[in-house]
Amino acid sequence: MVTIKDVAREAGVSVATVSRVLNDTGYVGADTRKKVMDAIAELNYSPNEVARSLYKRESRLIGLLLPDITNPFFPQLARGVEDELSRSGFRLLLGNSDENVQKELDYIQTFVQNNVVGIISATNHLDYQIYNEMKLPLVLLDRTSEDYPAVYADGREGGRLAAKTLIDKGAKRITLVKGPAHIKPAQDRYKGAIEELSQADVDFSVLSTTSYSFEEAQGWAEELFGNFPDTDGVIASNDIVGIAIIHEALKLGKRIPEDLQIIGYDDIPQSKLSYPTLSTIRQPAYEMGREAARLLINIIKKEKGIDQTIEMPVELIERNTTRKE
Amino acid sequence: MVTIKDVAREAGVSVATVSRVLNDTGYVGADTRKKVMDAIAELNYSPNEVARSLYKRESRLIGLLLPDITNPFFPQLARGVEDELSRSGFRLLLGNSDENVQKELDYIQTFVQNNVVGIISATNHLDYQIYNEMKLPLVLLDRTSEDYPAVYADGREGGRLAAKTLIDKGAKRITLVKGPAHIKPAQDRYKGAIEELSQADVDFSVLSTTSYSFEEAQGWAEELFGNFPDTDGVIASNDIVGIAIIHEALKLGKRIPEDLQIIGYDDIPQSKLSYPTLSTIRQPAYEMGREAARLLINIIKKEKGIDQTIEMPVELIERNTTRKE
DNA sequence: TTGAAAGCGCTACCAT
DNA sequence: ATGGTAGCGCTTTCAA
Numbered sequence: 001m002v003t004i005k006d007v008a009r010e011a012g013v014s015v016a017t018v019s020r021v022l023n024d025t026g027y028v029g030a031d032t033r034k035k036v037m038d039a040i041a042e043l044n045y046s047p048n049e050v051a052r053s054l055y056k057r058e059s060r061l062i063g064l065l066l067p068d069i070t071n072p073f074f075p076q077l078a079r080g081v082e083d084e085l086s087r088s089g090f091r092l093l094l095g096n097s098d099e100n101v102q103k104e105l106d107y108i109q110t111f112v113q114n115n116v117v118g119i120i121s122a123t124n125h126l127d128y129q130i131y132n133e134m135k136l137p138l139v140l141l142d143r144t145s146e147d148y149p150a151v152y153a154d155g156r157e158g159g160r161l162a163a164k165t166l167i168d169k170g171a172k173r174i175t176l177v178k179g180p181a182h183i184k185p186a187q188d189r190y191k192g193a194i195e196e197l198s199q200a201d202v203d204f205s206v207l208s209t210t211s212y213s214f215e216e217a218q219g220w221a222e223e224l225f226g227n228f229p230d231t232d233g234v235i236a237s238n239d240i241v242g243i244a245i246i247h248e249a250l251k252l253g254k255r256i257p258e259d260l261q262i263i264g265y266d267d268i269p270q271s272k273l274s275y276p277t278l279s280t281i282r283q284p285a286y287e288m289g290r291e292a293a294r295l296l297i298n299i300i301k302k303e304k305g306i307d308q309t310i311e312m313p314v315e316l317i318e319r320n321t322t323r324k325e
Numbered sequence: 326m327v328t329i330k331d332v333a334r335e336a337g338v339s340v341a342t343v344s345r346v347l348n349d350t351g352y353v354g355a356d357t358r359k360k361v362m363d364a365i366a367e368l369n370y371s372p373n374e375v376a377r378s379l380y381k382r383e384s385r386l387i388g389l390l391l392p393d394i395t396n397p398f399f400p401q402l403a404r405g406v407e408d409e410l411s412r413s414g415f416r417l418l419l420g421n422s423d424e425n426v427q428k429e430l431d432y433i434q435t436f437v438q439n440n441v442v443g444i445i446s447a448t449n450h451l452d453y454q455i456y457n458e459m460k461l462p463l464v465l466l467d468r469t470s471e472d473y474p475a476v477y478a479d480g481r482e483g484g485r486l487a488a489k490t491l492i493d494k495g496a497k498r499i500t501l502v503k504g505p506a507h508i509k510p511a512q513d514r515y516k517g518a519i520e521e522l523s524q525a526d527v528d529f530s531v532l533s534t535t536s537y538s539f540e541e542a543q544g545w546a547e548e549l550f551g552n553f554p555d556t557d558g559v560i561a562s563n564d565i566v567g568i569a570i571i572h573e574a575l576k577l578g579k580r581i582p583e584d585l586q587i588i589g590y591d592d593i594p595q596s597k598l599s600y601p602t603l604s605t606i607r608q609p610a611y612e613m614g615r616e617a618a619r620l621l622i623n624i625i626k627k628e629k630g631i632d633q634t635i636e637m638p639v640e641l642i643e644r645n646t647t648r649k650e
Numbered sequence: 651t652t653g654a655a656a657g658c659g660c661t662a663c664c665a666t
Numbered sequence: 667a668t669g670g671t672a673g674c675g676c677t678t679t680c681a682a
Contacts, residue, residue: 001382003675014653019677026678027651049438050378051675055658057326059375061418061439069400072595079395082421091435093386094419096407110416113374114386214594243598250600269539270397270595273568275575328659339669344661351662352667376659380674 002043011039022047053115062296063093063111065104065121070096071212072240072268073285074122077141080289081120088297090117099125099182108134118296124183137299141292142185144309149299151292151310153283155185158314159192162235162263162281165316167200169323171233171261174204175224177245179237180211186237189265189281193235209237217244225252232260239264239271242278246321262321276320284312327368336364347372378440387621388418388436390429390446395421396537397565397593398610399447402466405614406445413622415442424450424507433459443621449508462624466617467510469634474624476617476635478608480510483639484517487560487588487606490641492525494648496558496586499529500549502570504562505536511562514590514606518560534562542569550577557585564589564596567603571646587646601645609637 004022008015013032020026021036028036039045053059064081066074082092093116095107104126111119118137128147131138140150166174176193179186197204205228209220221244224234236242242264246256254260256276264271267282291310299306329347333340338357345351346361353361364370378384389406391399407417418441420432429451436444443462453472456463465475491499501518504511522529530553534545546569549559561567567589571581579585581601589596592607616635624631 001675004677005675015676016653016655016678017651020652023677029651032651046434046438048379048440048675049435050375050384050440051658052677053658054373054375054379054660054675055677057658059439068404069394070404070594072397072400075394075397075400078419079393079421082419086431091432091439092419094403094407094417096404106411107416109371110374113371114384114416115373115375214598217598240595240598243595247598247600247602269395270565270568273539273542273565273572273599275572275600277572326659329661330659340660341662341669341671342667345668348661354667357667373659376674377661378674379659379676380661382674 001048002045004045004047006043007036007039007045010043011035057115058117059115060090061093061111061114061116062090062293063095063107063116063119065095065097065107065119065123067099067123068096069094072270073238073266073283076268076285077122077289077292080286080291081141081293082289084290084293085297090297097123097125099123101125105130112136118300120292120296137296139292139296139299141288144184144188149295149307149309151288151295151312152185153288153312154314155188156192156195158265158281158283159189159194159235160196161192161314161316162189162265163193163196163200165263165279165318165322166233166235166261167196167202169233169257169261172202173228173231174202174233174235175228175231176204176206176235177220177224177237177241178206178208180209183212189237205231209241212238212240214240217241218248221245221248225249234260234262236262236264239266239268239278239280242280242321243271243274246274246276246278256321257323261323264321267317271317272319279319279322280317282315282317284315288312326373327370329370329372331368332361332364332370335368336360382440383442384440385415386418386439386441387415387618388420388432388441388444390420390422390432390444390448392424392448393421394419397595398563398591398608401593401610402447402614402617405611405616406466406618407614409615409618410622415622422448422450424448426450430455437461443625445617445621462621464617464621464624466613469509469513474620474632474634476613476620476637477510478613478637479639480513481517481520483590483606483608484514484519484560485521486517486639486641487514487590488518488521488525490588490604490643490647491558491560491586492521492527494558494582494586497527498553498556499527499558499560500553500556501529501531501560502545502549502562502566503531503533505534508537514562530556534566537563537565539565542566543573546570546573550574559585559587561587561589564591564593564603564605567605567646568596568599571599571601571603581646582648586648589646592642596642597644604644604647605642607640607642609640613637 097104122141264278264280271278422429447466589603589605596603
């Protein structure tokens with residue numbers, strides 16, 4: 001390992017001087033600078049971030065806490081975060097919490113132990129207690145909050161939009177799939193949809209579910225048609241569930257969208273590869289990730305916009321599981 | 326920030342003693358140990374990993390380099406890696422390379438600068454030069470290699486299996502979708518399929534593609550039926566492309582699997598949510614991730630099995646895009 | 651404009 | 667069994 005000492009020796013100067021050119025701080029003579037630069041190039045030196053971090057008590061690392069990267073909504077978020085962050089030279093320490101408080105705490109501890117300079121969390125379970133105690137900048141992602149800066153999509157509006165779309169397109173017996181109770185954004189959508197549904201001249205029922213997972217999605221779909229066989233419009237809790245419902249409906253011989261309309265939520269990439277392609281409410285996941293990263297960087301740099309809360313717009317994507325009318 | 330000094334003071338002992346109980350090294354009297362433990366609990370102390378890392382010249386961090394987490398095959402790998410790694414107390418520094426050499430180099434530099442104790446790379450572009458120069462333990466994932474320990478699925482066999490399946494089930498005019506040239510595992514599959522195809526009594530054509538992405542998958546599908554409208558069996562380069570092909574085929578009014586059989590590759594979670602559900606060759610992505618992590622940990626601990634190369638089995642998953650017969 | 655040296659929090663060696 | 671302390675690689679005073 002080549003250290004700052006080696007560079008200093010090679011350049012014939014002190015380590016202090018090398019540090020100065022490295023960080024572009026304080027006075028350094030032009031020729032001295034050149035000697036140092038040459039030595040750095042010669043030795044192919046790059047500074048040890050750990051030593052830096054120890055002295056400055058902050059690293060160039062940012063902690064990202066996700067429920068589960070295996071759920072296709074989150075890679076998009078993560079990618080947005082990473083792309084934006086790396087523009088400012090930050091890197092990502094990643095953790096999946098599985099909505100498990102202990103795992104979440106473990107990761108937060110790791111983050112703190114490694115001097116991360118900020119945290120982005122898309123987690124749903126934890127109460128703020130722990131976040132309050134640590135003094136690190138925190139941005140919540142895919143999550144609203146009174147207490148912390150947050151980036152999220154307008155779930156209430158999304159729910160309304162989903163319901164309104166189905167109503168406008170003539171669905172009369174709508175089934176609303178209610179997402180997991182502990183996931184806040186899922187409840188927002190639900191509420192939005194209920195608002196719209198209860199004011200309209202339609203029948204509607206609710207199917208409560210407890211997960212978004214691939215494994216269970218098919219089960220929800222079966223349950224749905226078991227309980228509400230004559231439904232002609234489904235508001236799915238997300239695209240995965242929506243796609244599972246398409247699948248089940250086709251198996252039962254229903255015509256989509258003639259007999260049954262379906263609208264999803266999220267607009268994950270594969271929703272345009274379903275057959276028929278899934279109409280859905282789009283959350284701009286990648287952009288949400290970027291915004292969260294941007295916000296966190298601002299906070300770190302103590303620039304304007306701190307404590308901001310950014311609500312991203314939601315958008316109807318009309319594909320082929322809703323009628324053209 | 327509470328440091329080892331604070332604990333020492335609180336417990337009325339020296340920092341050396343605290344360090345000993347922390348690391349369970351050397352002699353510590355039972356009562357002293359208790360005092361220290363109490364002080365740690367009292368102060369809610371947890372050691373600064375950065376300081377540790379600086380002294381020991383190694384952290385508890387491992388670098389994971391992926392082409393693109395947004396491609397649904399990789400989250401599975403990543404999750405397997407993370408789950409296994411965290412059992413041994415390691416954490417993940419994540420980077421997406423986009424198969425871009427510069428990004429890859431940047432991440433490797435970050436890894437080194439942060440004293441990671443090992444690297445797992447699922448990248449395709451880089452020549453080994455850079456990996457050779459750094460002395461860190463490296464495990465290649467989803468990638469074969471003469472020079473490094475690697476975990477991969479048997480692509481050759483997978484390709485053969487895919488081809489054999491279609492042949493056995495009576496496809497006569499098969500189109501083989503060849504994956505991106507720079508992706509080694511894609512070429513292995515291709516070769517395996519060619520082997521089988523060229524020995525069988527079937528017509529076959531090849532469609533060359535340059536990406537696996539969602540965005541372009543539909544384009545490949547259109548091109549496929551444009552060039553080979555009467556094909557009755559498609560070996561897709563992966564599941565995403567396979568699903569796009571289902572989609573396009575249905576649009577063209579083809580019956581699946583009566584007129585057209587399709588077989589995918591990977592068995593990503595959403596392949597069982599397509600309609601019809603996609604028959605495919607399964608790569609055990611999650612397990613591959615775990616194996617890679619396990620292997621790396623062994624190497625780090627200098628245990629047996631170093632330099633191992635682990636070939637994971639591939640498996641035919643029969644769903645509804647192939648005939649039952 | 652430059653260098654010497656203290657110190658970031660920790661581990662491990664050498665004493666006792 | 668315990669404590670003192672050097673040193674990991676770096677940054678930042680303070681002096682010169």
